[in-house]
Amino acid sequence: MPAALTDTLRRAPHAPSSAERANRTRPTVIQGGMGVAVSGWRLAREVSRAGQLGVISGTAMDAVLARRLQDGDEGGHYRRALAHFPSPAMAERVLRRYFxxxxxxxxxPYKPLPKLTIDTARASQELAVVGNFAEVWLAKEGHDGVVGTNCLEKIQMATPTAILGAMLAGVDYVLMGAGIPREVPQLLRALAAGEVGRIPVDVSGSTVHRFVEVDPVALLGDDLPPLTRPDFLAIVSLDQLASYLHRDPEIRPDGFIVERPPAGGHSAPPRGRMQLDERGAPVYGARDEADLGKMAAIGLPFWMAGAYGTPDQVASAVRAGAVGVQVGTLFALSSDSGLTRAGRTTILDGLRSGELAVRNDPRASPTGFPFKVVSAEGTVSDDEVYAARPRLCDLSYLRQPYERADGTVGYRCAAEPVHMFEKKGGSVEDTVGRKCLCNGLVATVGMAQHRKDGYVEDRIVTLGEDLEGARELLARHPDGWTAVQALVYLMEAVSGDAGP
Known part of the structure; x- marks a missing residue:
């Protein structure tokens, strides 16, 4: 490792023991893992230092690390984290390729990244492990607060390496939604034991069980340190799913986040036949709300999410039996988030003028899950901007594996060129309105890909639909607010101290 990387080393993050995990106080506020690096290490670190649960987005950390290094790693933060990676040789390989x-x-243009597959190549595994390690390590640096990572069940092929990287940095919590994360508890147990961690992969049209896995020993060898299993919080929308996961000790999480339909990012589709309102957004009803009495009766800690971004809403959740709340929008708009300054200014201007709108778009995500999109000029939410983008799929995190006629596995994305999607057995109607979330979300945090033909990827921004708390914070802090100011606001109506 180059000597320059060790000149400014700080105290390494603290990895809690099993006893410390069992006795620690549960946070009242969980900062949501919004977007690709919107919930980056700076935001998570500020929330964690203030005594609550700071959460990094565990999606596309390989792309984030590779592109930050290609941009020169301003401040040397990622190189400082890599200087603490357990395998110096692996960290050096990543630096040599991308810095x-x-x-x-x-x-x-940024260098292309190896695409996710069921049998991911070693170089791709190494980049993902190192990228997730670096983000968590930086979030935990210099304090003893708790830090979590948020992953999507839909991105199954990235999950084992993402979680291994986070565990190597001593992550305290793993959060996962956008599906039924029944396999994660066993994955965490296996990795904590230094064993091969694997989860099944949904392959469209296949009757063969296939798995994606990571082998900690094969990757790190003698450099593999002891690992501690983090707590797992399953993100669910209904008490029925929570009850199902709780019933079997093998798949039981340590707690739940009950996410209501207004929450940002992906959300569960409505139960029953899809109906749309006048804005083209899914209509949700009483069947789509969890019974909080039944949630409390399960006996595991739970937090509420989706329109819980004011002090009164936090107090309401606690009265209903929740430990607290998960909040995304207030933190995504804080000055500590990964949004670019220009992007944040545009959104706050819209909030100030009353023109900011968030639509639950049932077509935007290639996954088929509804996805919250901020309507803003110059972003992919604009029909002209969307139409001008050449359809392609290069980051490919949301690709769906499918079985070809010969039994081999192929990969397709509803946002890729229509003729390619059709050739792979996809339906043309499934491509209508689909947006490249991968490139759009990466562009939102200032790392837009520049194509050789001159095209530059445009942003796509996600927030929750409930903006009441954001409006109140903007009234109090006209020039914007910090993560700690958002925490102080949220904690006003409940006992406890959010920090300084």
Whole structure:
């Protein structure tokens, strides 16, 4: 490892023991894992230092690390984290491939990344493990607060390496939704034991059981340190799913986040036949709300999410039996989030003028789950911007594996070129309105891909539909607010101290 990387080392993050995990106080506020690096290490660190649960987004951390390094790693933060990675040789391989002293030319394309597959190549596994390690390590640096990572069940092929990387950095919580995360508890147990961690992969049209896995010993060898199993919080929308996961000790989580339909990012589709309102958004009803009495009766701690972004809503959740709440929007709009300054300013201007709108788009995500999209000029929510984008799929995190006629596995995405999707057995109607969330979300945090033909990827922004708390914070802090100011606001109506 180059000596320059060790010149400014700080105290390594603290990895809690099993006894410490069992006795620690549960947070009242969980900062939601919004977008790709919107909930980055700076935001999670501020929330964690203030005594609550700071959460990094565990999605696309390989792309985030690779692109930050290609941009010169301003401040040397990621190189500082990599200097603490348990395998110096692996960290050095990542640095050698991606780090550019002084940063790439602003118009130069980022290097392509290896795509996720069921049998992911070693170089791809290493980048994912190191990327997730670095983000969690930086979030935990210099304090003893708790930090979590948020992953999507829909991105199954990335899950084992993402969680291994986070565990190597001593992550305290793993949060997962956008599906039924029944396999995660066993994955955590296996990795904590230093064993191969694997989860099944949904392969469309296949009757063969296939798995994606990561082998900690094969990747790190003698450099593999002891690992501690983090707590697992399953993100659910209904008490029935929570009851199902609780019933079997093998798949039982340590707690739940009950996410209501207004929450940002992906949300569960309505139960029954899909109906749309006048804005083209899914209509939710009483059947789509969890019974909080039944949630409390399960006996595991739970937090409420989705329109719980005011002090009164936090107090209401606690009265209903919840430990607290998960909040995304207030933190995504804080000055500590990964949104670019220009992007945040545009959104706050819209909030100030009353023109900011968030639509639950049933077509945006290639996954088929509804996805909250901020309507803003110059972003992919604009029909003209969407139409001008050449359809392609290069980051490919949301690709769906499918079985070909010969029994082999292929990969397709409803946001890729229509003729390619059709050729792979996909339906044309499934491509209508689909947006490239991967590139759009990465662009939102200032790492837009520049194509060789001159095209630059545009942003797509996600927030929750409930903006009441954001409006109140903007009234109090006209120039914007910090993560700690958001915490102080949220904690006003409940006992406890959110920090300084």
């Amino acid at each position: 550019i002293e002084g940063g790439r030319h602003p118009d130069a």
